[in-house]
Amino acid sequence: MRDSKQSPLGQYAGAAAIIVAASFACLALRDRLQLIDIAMLLLLAVVVIATRVRRGPALLASVLSMLLFDLLFVPPYYTLDIGDARYLPTFVVMLAVAITMSRLTGMVREQGEAAAGARAAIEAEQLRTALLSSLSHDLRTPLGTIEGAATVLAADAGALSPGERRELAEAVVDESHRLAQLVTNLLDMMRLETGALAVHRSWQPLEECLGVALIRLEPLIGSDRVAVALPHNLPLVSVDEVLLEQVFVNLLENAARYSPAHAAIRVSAAHTGATVTVEVADDGPGIAPDEREAVFRKFYRATPAGVTPPSGSGLGLAICRGIVTAHGGRIWVERSANGGAAFRFTLPLDVVPGAAVPAEAEAEAV
Amino acid sequence: MTGTDAAVLVVEDDVAMRRVLVTALRTSAYTVIEAGTGREAAAQAAGRNPDVILLDLGLPDADGVDLTRKLRTLTRAPIIVISARGREHDKVAALDAGADDYLTKPFGTVELLARIRVALRHARAADRGSEDAAFAAHGVRVDLTARRVFANGREVHLTPTEYKLLAVLVRHPGRVMTHRQLLELVWGPSYVSQTQNLRVYMGQLRHKLEHDPARPRLLTTEPGVGYRLDGE
Numbered sequence: 151m152r153d154s155k156q157s158p159l160g161q162y163a164g165a166a167a168i169i170v171a172a173s174f175a176c177l178a179l180r181d182r183l184q185l186i187d188i189a190m191l192l193l194l195a196v197v198v199i200a201t202r203v204r205r206g207p208a209l210l211a212s213v214l215s216m217l218l219f220d221l222l223f224v225p226p227y228y229t230l231d232i233g234d235a236r237y238l239p240t241f242v243v244m245l246a247v248a249i250t251m252s253r254l255t256g257m258v259r260e261q262g263e264a265a266a267g268a269r270a271a272i273e274a275e276q277l278r279t280a281l282l283s284s285l286s287h288d289l290r291t292p293l294g295t296i297e298g299a300a301t302v303l304a305a306d307a308g309a310l311s312p313g314e315r316r317e318l319a320e321a322v323v324d325e326s327h328r329l330a331q332l333v334t335n336l337l338d339m340m341r342l343e344t345g346a347l348a349v350h351r352s353w354q355p356l357e358e359c360l361g362v363a364l365i366r367l368e369p370l371i372g373s374d375r376v377a378v379a380l381p382h383n384l385p386l387v388s389v390d391e392v393l394l395e396q397v398f399v400n401l402l403e404n405a406a407r408y409s410p411a412h413a414a415i416r417v418s419a420a421h422t423g424a425t426v427t428v429e430v431a432d433d434g435p436g437i438a439p440d441e442r443e444a445v446f447r448k449f450y451r452a453t454p455a456g457v458t459p460p461s462g463s464g465l466g467l468a469i470c471r472g473i474v475t476a477h478g479g480r481i482w483v484e485r486s487a488n489g490g491a492a493f494r495f496t497l498p499l500d501v502v503p504g505a506a507v508p509a510e511a512e513a514e515a516v
Numbered sequence: 517m518t519g520t521d522a523a524v525l526v527v528e529d530d531v532a533m534r535r536v537l538v539t540a541l542r543t544s545a546y547t548v549i550e551a552g553t554g555r556e557a558a559a560q561a562a563g564r565n566p567d568v569i570l571l572d573l574g575l576p577d578a579d580g581v582d583l584t585r586k587l588r589t590l591t592r593a594p595i596i597v598i599s600a601r602g603r604e605h606d607k608v609a610a611l612d613a614g615a616d617d618y619l620t621k622p623f624g625t626v627e628l629l630a631r632i633r634v635a636l637r638h639a640r641a642a643d644r645g646s647e648d649a650a651f652a653a654h655g656v657r658v659d660l661t662a663r664r665v666f667a668n669g670r671e672v673h674l675t676p677t678e679y680k681l682l683a684v685l686v687r688h689p690g691r692v693m694t695h696r697q698l699l700e701l702v703w704g705p706s707y708v709s710q711t712q713n714l715r716v717y718m719g720q721l722r723h724k725l726e727h728d729p730a731r732p733r734l735l736t737t738e739p740g741v742g743y744r745l746d747g748e
Binding site: 323326330334350352353354355357358359360361362364365373378380386390391392395 | 601604605622624711712715716718719729730731732736737739740
């Protein structure tokens with residue numbers, strides 16, 4: 151009976167059971183109690199029930215208690231005859247109390263539910279506001295820099311030194327890149343969420359996709375920081391190269407951001423059964439077990455101890471999950487051998503490759 | 517980085533973007549012809565005889581691929597199309613329709629000028645009716661006359677298909693080749709959709725020629741589009 155959310159039928163049955171039990175308890179004491187005491191005890195049962203259940207079961211409890219009171223305690227016993235008209239007010243009071251109590255508790259419950267709903271709405275609103283403010287901050291900061299630098303350059307009548315001009319122009323270049331990246335992430339996220347993302351699969355070596363990402367990231371990570379170990383007999387994978395490249399870029403960028411400068415990042419892959427598993431591991435602080443699922447939520451930014459939260463869109467890993475899932479794979483993070491983060495994702499191979507072009511005679515040509 | 521006074525037709529409807537492109541090209545000594553619509557582009561291409569055409573595929577009044585095809589009938593000038601990331605299909609369609617190269621928005625001026633230089637060089641070589649019989653870059657030397665390939669001074673043995681693929685790329689240095697174009701030139705017209713073998717052979721070539729096959733410098737990938745032989 152404690153849970154007012156239990157099924158209506160359960161509430162009726164529970165209410166009836168309590169009244170019957172209370173009545174029979176009183177029956178055992180019938181000779182030692184005054185009629186008014188019994189009425190009070192039954193009324194107490196009705197009140198208790200009315201505070202816990204909806205109106206219908208509360209009414210049933212009060213009517214049932216009245217009937218049982220009449221049957222069992224009002225002489226003549228075991229009939230519905232009322233020997234004395236002075237018991238009528240008792241019935242009316244019991245009924246009125248039951249109705250009033252159930253109405254009161256109903257109102258309290260509704261207010262509570264409304265308050266809980268309002269609280270949830272407020273929390274969702276706060277979250278949305280926080281996301282929007284962090285996003286608009288991320289968008290406005292580079293825009294502000296670009297506008298500021300460009301305004302100074304445009305208004306310059308020769309007062310700026312060549313070095314200063316160059317510095318301002320470079321700020322415009324760097325911040326435009328940052329802005330472009332963020333907008334790309336936002337658009338990708340939108341495409342993933344609205345289902346507008348088309349996956350153009352074709353069979354290809356993982357190395358090619360990874361290579362594009364490595365070269366694209368060279369300005370950020372350099373060329374010797376990422377160690378690649380792909381087995382020679384790794385089968386072709388059926389992927390959308392533009393999307394998978396984005397997965398590599400996001401994972402590698404993340405690894406570079408969250409680990410000490412120049413610390414090694416390792417990319418490896420293994421082939422088991424009908425699956426290729428790819429790993430991107432770093433020597434950073436790693437990700438706490440309770441954050442390992444949360445990092446894939448959009449706008450979530452991990453804040454490992456001892457590392458200033460890097461500026462990112464908080465979308466990179468959410469996009470990775472979206473893309474890997476669209477390929478029929480899975481992505482998760484574990485602790486790497488060196489205590490850093492090891493991001494792993496799978497690519498299923500159980501898609502039949504298309505017909506091959508005729509194999510050439512492998513004679514040496516030159 | 518001077519343009520040797522070549523004329524560039526810039527087809528771009530966005531005024532701000534066009535202004536930046538025009539300024540970048542003028543400061544590099546190119547003569548600039550401007551067009552904001554497909555109709556203007558066709559008129560200017562026919563009337564002003566540009567040396568290179570820079571074409572934004574997202575014009576409001578014309579389908580970019582149709583316009584590429586139309587411009588191709590009007591002039592032999594190389595066409596460089598401009599499109600956004602994620603629109604790889606448009607780029608491939610434009611390249612297959614006769615465009616010579618593409619740029620992905622947003623791009624830097626350095627990249628833009630480099631593409632224009634490659635396009636001009638390629639067009640002039642084609643006009644002379646001659647192509648270089650030898651190629652050397654990134655430690656790799658290819659002698660098309662003797663059919664010999666060297667990497668870091670040592671001769672490399674290639675299979676017939678590997679050689680054919682490399683030779684096609686060497687004949688178009690610096691230029692993007694779509695999967696379809698390469699498949700057609702190496703395997704023949706009935707195999708143009710069989711990209712996985714192309715990718716496998718490209719991987720083999722990289723393992724034989726590149727210093728680090730995971731970071732190719734010579735045989736670069738154009739994601740979703742094709743490959744490019746870097747000749748710089």
